[in-house]
Amino acid sequence: MTTTAAPTSLRRRAGNGTTRRNEADEIGLDALVGHAGYAVRRFQIWIFQDFIKTLGEVDIRPTQYSVLTVIGANPGLSQMAVAKRLGIERARLVHLLDSLEGRKLVKRIKSKSDRRSHALHLTAQGETALAKFKRLAAEHERHVEEKIGKANRERLLQILAGFT
Amino acid sequence: MTTTAAPTSLRRRAGNGTTRRNEADEIGLDALVGHAGYAVRRFQIWIFQDFIKTLGEVDIRPTQYSVLTVIGANPGLSQMAVAKRLGIERARLVHLLDSLEGRKLVKRIKSKSDRRSHALHLTAQGETALAKFKRLAAEHERHVEEKIGKANRERLLQILAGFT
DNA sequence: GAAGATTGTTGTTGACGACAACAATTGGCT
DNA sequence: AGCCAATTGTTGTCGTCAACAACAATCTTC
Numbered sequence: 001m002t003t004t005a006a007p008t009s010l011r012r013r014a015g016n017g018t019t020r021r022n023e024a025d026e027i028g029l030d031a032l033v034g035h036a037g038y039a040v041r042r043f044q045i046w047i048f049q050d051f052i053k054t055l056g057e058v059d060i061r062p063t064q065y066s067v068l069t070v071i072g073a074n075p076g077l078s079q080m081a082v083a084k085r086l087g088i089e090r091a092r093l094v095h096l097l098d099s100l101e102g103r104k105l106v107k108r109i110k111s112k113s114d115r116r117s118h119a120l121h122l123t124a125q126g127e128t129a130l131a132k133f134k135r136l137a138a139e140h141e142r143h144v145e146e147k148i149g150k151a152n153r154e155r156l157l158q159i160l161a162g163f164t
Numbered sequence: 165m166t167t168t169a170a171p172t173s174l175r176r177r178a179g180n181g182t183t184r185r186n187e188a189d190e191i192g193l194d195a196l197v198g199h200a201g202y203a204v205r206r207f208q209i210w211i212f213q214d215f216i217k218t219l220g221e222v223d224i225r226p227t228q229y230s231v232l233t234v235i236g237a238n239p240g241l242s243q244m245a246v247a248k249r250l251g252i253e254r255a256r257l258v259h260l261l262d263s264l265e266g267r268k269l270v271k272r273i274k275s276k277s278d279r280r281s282h283a284l285h286l287t288a289q290g291e292t293a294l295a296k297f298k299r300l301a302a303e304h305e306r307h308v309e310e311k312i313g314k315a316n317r318e319r320l321l322q323i324l325a326g327f328t
Numbered sequence: 329g330a331a332g333a334t335t336g337t338t339g340t341t342g343a344c345g346a347c348a349a350c351a352a353t354t355g356g357c358t
Numbered sequence: 359a360g361c362c363a364a365t366t367g368t369t370g371t372c373g374t375c376a377a378c379a380a381c382a383a384t385c386t387t388c
Contacts, residue, residue, distance in 0.1 A: 027249045029328060030237035031298050032230055036308050036317055037211045039324035041226065042251060044208045045376085046327060047201045061343080062205065066196055073194035080366060085191045087206060089345065094368060116353045116366040134195050144200050152323045153200055159316045160203035163210060164193060209345085227375085244335060253376065258337060280335040280384045 047144060054140040060133055063088070067096055071106060071120045072130050078117040079108075105129055211308060218304040224297050227252070231260055232294050235270060235284045242281040243272075269293055 032038045051062050060068075066086055071077060079097065083090040097120070100106040105126035108118040122130060145153050196202045215226050224232075230250055235241060243261065247254040261284070264270040269290035272282035286294060309317050 027234065027241065027245060028237045029249075030233050031301065032233050033328055034321070035301065035305060036320055037208075037215055037226055037304075038230060039321055039328055040204060040208045040211060042327040043324045044201070044204045045251065047204060049376095051201055062201060063344080066202060069194050069196050070191065073192045077191065078366075081191060085193075087209065089347090090367070091347085091369080092344070114354070114366080118367075137195065137199065140201075141199060148323055148326070155319060156200055156323055157198070157203055159312055159320055160207045162312070163206040164197055164203050225374085242335075253378090254336070255338080255378085256375070278335080278385070282336075 046147070050143050051137070051140050054143065055133060055136045058129070058133060058136065060136075064096060064100060065133055065137060067093070067100065068105065068122070068126065068130050068133065072122050072127065075121050076119045078111070078114075079120065080117065082120060100126075210311070214307050215301070215304050218307065219297060219300045222293070222297060222300065224300075228260060228264060229297055229301060231257070231264065232269065232286070232290065232297065236286050236291065236294050239285045240283045242275070242278075243284065244281065246284060264290075 029038075048062055051065075055061075055065065063086075067082060067088075070082055070085060074081075077085075079093050080090055082088075083093045088096070097106060097108065101108060104123055107121050107123055109121060111117045111119050141153075148156070193202075212226055215229075219225070219229065227250075231246060231252075234246055234249060238245075241249075243257050244254055246252075247257045252260070261270060261272065265272060268287055271285050271287055273285060275281045275283050305317075312320070
């Protein structure tokens with residue numbers, strides 16, 4: 001073994017010519033910092049990841065949760081109505097419902113008044129499951145509070161209330 | 165505040181399958197209204213669509229804009245550094261740069277100090293183009309102001325500053 | 329010099345938004 | 359009554375995006 005004499009371990013790369021930043025982020029964002037969209041995008045990624053993780057044990061993603069919630073609060077809605085209300089493509093909702101119906105959380109009932117459409121309902125199993133999902137979602141919401149502060153979360157909801 | 169853990173919103177319209185709402189959206193969202201993630205998701209969709217539309221004439225999407233901005237403000241960065249700073253997968257950045265380089269806005273220069281990495285720079289054409297993009301992006305930002313209000317936009321940026 | 333880490337790259341998977349097309353059905357209009 | 363337009367659910371395609379996995383070339387470290 002060579003008796004190494006190099007004790008330093010300074011973490012600089014130095015020497016070279018190419019902008020080798022110390023390490024971390026002294027990298028400027030320039031115009032980006034003034035853009036709401038950028039901040040919102042980063043925040044949304046964070047919030048979704050936390051949601052997915054917090055509801056991981058029940059394997060429910062944000063979109064699934066929103067569908068279940070709306071159906072639970074408005075039994076009998078058509079797929080069209082749910083899609084429109086949530087801003088989801090009705091084509092996409094088909095797959096979402098296929099999945100949820102496969103898990104026995106939701107059932108499609110043929111409407112008698114309009115034989116084209118389906119009336120959406122939670123199954124009994126779906127009701128109790130949704131109750132649990134809501135508890136976990138509330139836990140996720142507390143994570144958000146911890147992250148940005150209780151007052152800020154309230155303010156955020158208020159500012160964006162128009163988009164719900 | 166998410167009151168108690170018993171969000172019993174009784175509006176059971178059950179019975180048959182046909183709960184034919186008048187027309188529009190008197191459809192309740194129930195628990196969803198208390199979730200920051202839902203509002204943020206809807207807002208983000210809106211804001212991205214406006215960005216894409218406003219920068220449509222130059223065919224620049226939000227992610228491309230963020231990449232150009234960061235490279236413009238920090239010439240010589242490696243792909244790894246840019247990816248890390250923007251929270252993009254480095255695999256994804258490859259395609260983004262392929263596109264931007266194909267449009268002669270960015271160039272990858274082989275680093276001499278580390279022959280694995282590329283130093284990223286804007287081309288002359290990229291510089292002038294970015295200036296235009298920034299003007300259009302500012303216009304988009306004004307749309308955001310019109311939508312949620314000037315003060316609210318500021319507050320939003322402040323609340324989410326930690327995620328940039 | 330060998331072992332391990334990093335960088336750029338390619339490829340795959342899955343969620344998601346946007347569209348287009350289609351059959352079945354309903355509603356409007358004459 | 360009959361016909362045409364619109365609606366509903368469905369299937370399919372395309373492009374964006376995040377998350378991984380694997381790989382060759384190259385650095386770092388011992």
